[in-house]
Amino acid sequence: MNGSFSRTWSKLTESMLFLPTAALLLILIADFFLIPGFFNIEIKQGHLYGSLIDILLHGSPTMILAMGMTLVIATGGVDLSVGAIIAISSSVAAIMINPTIVGMNLTDPRLFINNPQYTWAPLWLVFVVPLVIATLCGLWNGMLVSYWRIQPMVATLVLMIAGRGIAQLITNAIQIIIFNDTFAFIGNGYYLFPFSLYVAAVVFVGAWLLTRRTSIGLFVESVGINYRSSFYSGINERRVKLFAYAFCGFCAGIAGLIIASNIRTSDANQIGMYTELDAILAVVIGGTLLGAGGRFSLMGSAIGALVLQATLTSMLSFGVPASAITAVKALVVVVVILLYAEQTQTFLRGVGKVSLRQEATR
Amino acid sequence: MPDSDRDIVVMTGIDKSFPGVHALQNVDFSLARGEIHALVGENGAGKSTLIKVLTGADRADKGTIAIDGRTVSPRSPLHAQELGISTVYQEVNLCPNLTVAENLLIGRQPTRLGFSINWNALNARAREYLKQLGVEIDVTQPLGSYSVAIQQMAAIARALVISNAKALILDEPTSSLTALETKQLFSVMRKLKADGIAIVFITHFLDQVYEVSDRVTVLRNGSLVGTYQTAALSRLELIRLMLGRTITDLDDMTAHKMESSHNIAVESLLEADDLGLSNSLEGFDLSLHAGEVVGLAGLLGSGRTEMANLLFGVDKPDGGTMIMDHKPVKDFSPAASIARGVALCPEDRKVEGIVADLSIRENIILALQAGQGWFRRIATKEQYEIADKYIKLLNISTPSADQKIKNLSGGNQQKVILARWLAANPRLLILDEPTRGIDVGTKADIQKLVLSLAEQGKSCVFISSELDEVLRTSHRIVVMRDRAKVTEFSGQVDEKGIMQAIAGSVS
Ligand SMILES: Nc1ncnc2c1ncn2[C@@H]1O[C@H](COP(=O)(O)OP(=O)(O)OP(=O)(O)O)[C@@H](O)[C@H]1O
Ligand SMILES: [Mg+2]
Numbered sequence: 001m002n003g004s005f006s007r008t009w010s011k012l013t014e015s016m017l018f019l020p021t022a023a024l025l026l027i028l029i030a031d032f033f034l035i036p037g038f039f040n041i042e043i044k045q046g047h048l049y050g051s052l053i054d055i056l057l058h059g060s061p062t063m064i065l066a067m068g069m070t071l072v073i074a075t076g077g078v079d080l081s082v083g084a085i086i087a088i089s090s091s092v093a094a095i096m097i098n099p100t101i102v103g104m105n106l107t108d109p110r111l112f113i114n115n116p117q118y119t120w121a122p123l124w125l126v127f128v129v130p131l132v133i134a135t136l137c138g139l140w141n142g143m144l145v146s147y148w149r150i151q152p153m154v155a156t157l158v159l160m161i162a163g164r165g166i167a168q169l170i171t172n173a174i175q176i177i178i179f180n181d182t183f184a185f186i187g188n189g190y191y192l193f194p195f196s197l198y199v200a201a202v203v204f205v206g207a208w209l210l211t212r213r214t215s216i217g218l219f220v221e222s223v224g225i226n227y228r229s230s231f232y233s234g235i236n237e238r239r240v241k242l243f244a245y246a247f248c249g250f251c252a253g254i255a256g257l258i259i260a261s262n263i264r265t266s267d268a269n270q271i272g273m274y275t276e277l278d279a280i281l282a283v284v285i286g287g288t289l290l291g292a293g294g295r296f297s298l299m300g301s302a303i304g305a306l307v308l309q310a311t312l313t314s315m316l317s318f319g320v321p322a323s324a325i326t327a328v329k330a331l332v333v334v335v336v337i338l339l340y341a342e343q344t345q346t347f348l349r350g351v352g353k354v355s356l357r358q359e360a361t362r
Numbered sequence: 363m364p365d366s367d368r369d370i371v372v373m374t375g376i377d378k379s380f381p382g383v384h385a386l387q388n389v390d391f392s393l394a395r396g397e398i399h400a401l402v403g404e405n406g407a408g409k410s411t412l413i414k415v416l417t418g419a420d421r422a423d424k425g426t427i428a429i430d431g432r433t434v435s436p437r438s439p440l441h442a443q444e445l446g447i448s449t450v451y452q453e454v455n456l457c458p459n460l461t462v463a464e465n466l467l468i469g470r471q472p473t474r475l476g477f478s479i480n481w482n483a484l485n486a487r488a489r490e491y492l493k494q495l496g497v498e499i500d501v502t503q504p505l506g507s508y509s510v511a512i513q514q515m516a517a518i519a520r521a522l523v524i525s526n527a528k529a530l531i532l533d534e535p536t537s538s539l540t541a542l543e544t545k546q547l548f549s550v551m552r553k554l555k556a557d558g559i560a561i562v563f564i565t566h567f568l569d570q571v572y573e574v575s576d577r578v579t580v581l582r583n584g585s586l587v588g589t590y591q592t593a594a595l596s597r598l599e600l601i602r603l604m605l606g607r608t609i610t611d612l613d614d615m616t617a618h619k620m621e622s623s624h625n626i627a628v629e630s631l632l633e634a635d636d637l638g639l640s641n642s643l644e645g646f647d648l649s650l651h652a653g654e655v656v657g658l659a660g661l662l663g664s665g666r667t668e669m670a671n672l673l674f675g676v677d678k679p680d681g682g683t684m685i686m687d688h689k690p691v692k693d694f695s696p697a698a699s700i701a702r703g704v705a706l707c708p709e710d711r712k713v714e715g716i717v718a719d720l721s722i723r724e725n726i727i728l729a730l731q732a733g734q735g736w737f738r739r740i741a742t743k744e745q746y747e748i749a750d751k752y753i754k755l756l757n758i759s760t761p762s763a764d765q766k767i768k769n770l771s772g773g774n775q776q777k778v779i780l781a782r783w784l785a786a787n788p789r790l791l792i793l794d795e796p797t798r799g800i801d802v803g804t805k806a807d808i809q810k811l812v813l814s815l816a817e818q819g820k821s822c823v824f825i826s827s828e829l830d831e832v833l834r835t836s837h838r839i840v841v842m843r844d845r846a847k848v849t850e851f852s853g854q855v856d857e858k859g860i861m862q863a864i865a866g867s868v869s
Contacts, residue, residue, distance in 0.1 A: 010381075215731045215739045218724060226717045232676065232708050233782065234700040234732035294719045 016287035016295070019339060020303040023285065027310045035317050047190040051317055059309030060196035061255040065279035066286070066301040067207040068138075068248030073283050075244045076224040076293030077145055077152030082252040082279055084163025085137045086272030089130035089256030091167040094176035094266035096121040096129060097183065102172040116179035123182055131253040137163070138249015142242035160276070167268035175267045178260065187262030196258045200302075203254060207247070208298050217296075220244060224293025281329075282308055285336055308332070368394045370528050370560045371416065371447070376425035378411055380769065382761030385411045386422070389586045391579060393529055393560045398551060400575035400592065401564045403604055404801040405773030406759035407581040409564050410452055413531055417442040417449045430528070446528035448521040450535055452564075452772045452799075453712055456517055458506025463488035465505050466520050491519045496546035510538040510710065511662055518547065522554075530554060531562040534772065536570060537799050540662050540827065548574050566773070566801050568597060580604055605803045615810065615834055619655075622817050623837050627652040631821050632704075632790060634673070636682035643668040644846035645682050650790060650821045655812055657836030658825040660864055665845035666825045667709050670792045673823070674706035675699045700733045705788035707780055709795045709825075711772075715779040718768040722760060723749040725767045725778050729786040752781035755811075757804055773799045780808070784815075791815065792823040797831065809835050829864075833857060 012018050031038040031051075041050035065082050072079045095102055097119045100109040111118045119126060137159060144155035178184060189195040211217030222230045223237045230237050255275070260266045284290050285307050286300030308329075315328050371393040378386040386408045393399055401409050414420040416427060418436030426433055429445050436442040439449060456465045466488045488501040497515045505513055514535060521530060532551075536544045551561055551574060563575060571578055572592060580587040580603045587603050595603075602608050630649040638645030643665050650656060658666045671677045673684075675694035684691040686702055696706070708714035717725055726749045731740055740748075749763040756777040760770060767778055776799050783791060793812065797805045812822050812835050826832050832839060838852040841863040849863050 213739065214737050215734070216736050218720075218728070218731065219736070222717045222720060222724075222728060225719045226713075228714050229717050230728075232696055232706065232714045233729040234697040235728070236697055 016297040016300050017303065019287060020285050020300050020307055023307045023339075024303055024310060027307065027314060031310075031314050031317075035314065038314070038317060046192065048192055051313055053194065055306060055309045055313045056197045057194040058313065059306050060194065060200040061258050062275065062278045062282055062308060063200045063302050063305040064203045064251050064255045064258070065275060066282040066305045067203050067298060068244075068251030069276075069279040069283045070286070070288055070296050070298055070301040071207075071211070071220055071244040072152070072248045073280070073288050073290055074220050074224045074293050074296035075241050076227070076291070077241065077244070078156065078280060078290065079138075079141060079245060079248045080153065080156040080276050081137065081141060081159035081163055082248065082255070083272040083275045084160050084167070085134050085249055085252035086256035086259060086275060087164050087167035087268050088137060088170070089134045089253040090260035090266040090271050091170040091176075091268050092130040092133055093126050093183070093257055093260060094178060095170060096126045097178055097180055098176065101176050102170075102174055112179075117181060119180050119183075123180070126183065127257065130257060131250060134253025134256065135246050135250040138246040138252070139242065141249065142245030145245060146238035146241035164268060171266060171268045173268065175265055178264045178266065184261050184264050187258045187260070188264075196262070199254065199258060203251060204298060204302055207251075210247075211298070216240070216243065221294055221296065225295075277329075278305075278308055281333065281336065284340070287340075370395050370430060372428045373412075373416060374426050374428075376412065376415055376427075377423045378408075378415055378420065379423055382765070383584075385584050386415070387584045389425075389581070389584075391416075391586070392589075393562060394577075395528075395560055396555050396558045397576045398555055398561045398563055398574055400571040400578040401562055401581070402566070402568075402571060402578060402600070403581035403587075404583075404759075404803060405777070405799075406771040407604075407801075408584045409581055410533055410771060412581070413449065413451075413533055413562065413564070417447055417531065419451075443527075447531065448527045448529075449531040450514075450517045450521045450533060452533040456505055456513065456520070458513075459504050461502050462492070462499065462505050462508070462512075462516055463501040465516055466491060466501075466523055488519075491523055492516070494522075495519055495550050496543075509663060511540060511543055514538055515543065515547075518550075522550075527559060529560040529562070533564045534566070534799060535563075536565055536567060538662075544570065566799065566805070568600060568802065571600070572597070582606060601802060604801070607803075615813065619813060619835070619837065622653070622813060625653040625817060625819070626837065627654075627819075631686065632673070633685040634682065635685070637672060637679050637684050638681045639668070639672060639677055639679050640681070642677065642845065643672060646847035648840065648847070650823065652789070652819050652821050653816050654838065655816045655822040655824055655836045657832035657839040658823060658842060659829060659832050659839055659860060660842030662827060663845075664842040664864075665847075666842050667794055668845065669842065669847070670706055670709075670794050670823065670825060673699075673790075674704055674792055676706070697732065700729060700786060700788070703789035704792070705729065705783040705786050705790070706792040707783045707794060707796050709798075711776055711779055711798070716767050716775055719766060721764045722753070722758070722767055722770070722778055723763040726752055726763075726781045726785055729782050733786060748785050749781075752778075752785060755784075756781055757807065773801055773804070776800055777804065788820070790821045790823070792825070794825045795827065796824075797826065797828075805831075829857070829860065833860075 038051045041048055041052060069079060069082065098112055099106045099120050100112065107120050141156050141159060144150045144158070145152050186195055186199065191198070211220065219235050219240045222235060223240045227237050256272060259271060280290065282304035283301045285304030286297055288296040288301065311328065311332055312325065315325060320328065369392045373389070373391040376386050376389045389412060391412060403409055411420065415422045416436065418438045418441050427435065434445055436445060463485045467484055485501050492499065492501065492515065495515050495518065497512065499508065499512060505516060518532065518535060535547060539547060555561060565571060575592045577589055578592045578595065578600070579589040582604060598608065631652050632650040634646060634648040636645035636647060646669065658669065660666050672679050675696055675698055678694040717728065723745050727740055727745050734740065746763055752758070753760065753763060758774050758777045760774065767775055770778065780796055797808055800808065809831060812824055816822055824832060824835050833855055838850060839855065839860060840850050841848050841860060843864060843866050851860055
């Protein structure tokens, strides 16, 4: 092996993006050989169709969730309540479109029967109000963690459990079908690419600008690595955490709207179930350390979300029954844990080091 | 030629590189039975790295290690222990929430019938070991509840407990010990030496090198300068070997200081009136002026750090008042203090100072950035300019400003933290043990720097356990004892009077 190779190698393996990118490539290469037609992309009526596009479409909500989750995990915390926040935000949107279904006498039910496109509240409010409520949910988590000093796991567990109950109260535990086509567009529509991908891209760029073009990203990392030093340095560690959880709630709100739009239904009981685990997994695959916090990579988390979705889509295309998918996810968790273990990391770096050493003795 | 009858450890041709740093270049080192061998050199010279290579915490790229004449390659500190080498590293790494006894004897607990732990025996043994070091404390308390000094002693006791140690390695063990504790440590070291154990002793205190060591090895920039009989080497010569230059005379600092005392503002910048916190520090009066360095002298635990923490708002006082710029201070927090132009370089570098995974650049701009808030981000280019300025000013040895601070040597980490507070450009700068772990050359530079800051119209509070240093830099000295301010000295310093005030003896 020559020196420039080993130096490039060690640079590569030290980058946070190395493992997630390698994993994504590996999955796609396997798909290329195992699943005929996986890489086919067609254009029908100005839309792109194909398995790859499916990955982007269905991966978008996880990508969005992962942005908020990245910041929370970087502060040294975790948010278990994003699934419940999804349920709340989608339920709020659904009853704002049609409150009569749950028996609220706010307007004449016949309006909806005559015109399926009718919405009770103006459409922009149908988007804004759920997001505000989702952000408030995040703020609540942040309050518990930063001001009340409750363990993040426990603090967010409260909303994880209570949130679905609240969503059921809002919707009277009724599944609400959404007829409005504009609302359905954000989760189903296309401008060549799926519309939800554009939403994810905006959230990604927004999160990046918000953290890296301001000093928020630095403070988040600093608080996650050593909150005492951060406190001595004059960083308001509580406000930083409050921000991270609020942002995470906001992201969950967006994901809730997209998912509800995609399936044209709000089902408080089922919607967004286990998405917190997907989001956490995406962040961990992306190289941000769960538990320890510190350095984070939004790009890594976005790729992590794609790795998860690619695994899922490949399995389905390959004919793995949907019931076995959970087992596959468990396998992913095990692989991730092994891959990110200290020994493996040292080993990967060592591959480059050995060749450096040989070079030195030469 | 190495003499295997006499030498316990022989290291030859040791080479070690980190990305961008050639930390050790072809270094030879030998350690003889029954000697105390000092290892000295500037910050970043490679002392800790040499130790880590010997104890298997790091692997050398080249070179051989022989113990008792047999070539070995220590794989881990545990392996090195089995080979008879036990170590106390520069950064204490014990578990603060376990008890002192558990920390000492973990892994070698006395058991009852080989099963359950015999707690009484465990505690008694721990007490016994600490007593040998002259420390008598309640060993059933969590280690974290004791001072850094006690923790250091516990770490040393733990290294000694490990049986059949042929060599004991102490990396800057005295940097947070009081004079008395240092004496106790030395007497233990001499006792071990008499038992034939070889000791490596790393320190930046040259007095201690002369007091206790037989031979001294000097490293400079990762290379071996040489090994000498301590007694045959003059102090000036030793400094020259370490730095590669002679150090400018510190005496002219005194004259300089006298001169600069004319610049001290009459009006006070900060005024504390009976400021105190129950169970921490008795109410004290203090006035600080622009252009003045106020030294805080006193033993460890005398209340110096507590006073600094109150002035900086780490702790909120529950009695008295503080006035700054003629306005009573209401908001006590580091963030509010920074906004007022107050800075504190804290005592405990590892816990309150460094943010290990961030780069040197990010660590240096952290407080300045915190003062500017979330949205007025310092441009990356400017961040580099600031970082490079302080890397040069404080002589921080690193390949680049992007190096993670945790990869720096201990003393260089300390310099980065100091740089953070200088970069924040405060009007009142409180320095709590700023020169801990810093080499002789830079120590003098920092003392001069403090005086020049005062000359520029800043107010400084200088805390140090080394009375020399306080005397050299301060216009006025406040003496602390038993968590209270006892007296103040200004004008011509009366060294003896200060020492008596510190100790609390009346004569
Ligand atoms: N893990 C690491 N990665 C990169 N560089 C390192 C690492 N450990 C040490 N170094 C570098 O190696 C050099 C020697 O460091 P070392 O800790 O041995 O110095 P030292 O003599 O103990 O200094 P001090 O008196 O400050 O403790 C320094 O320049 C340091 O930055
Ligand atoms: Mg060192």
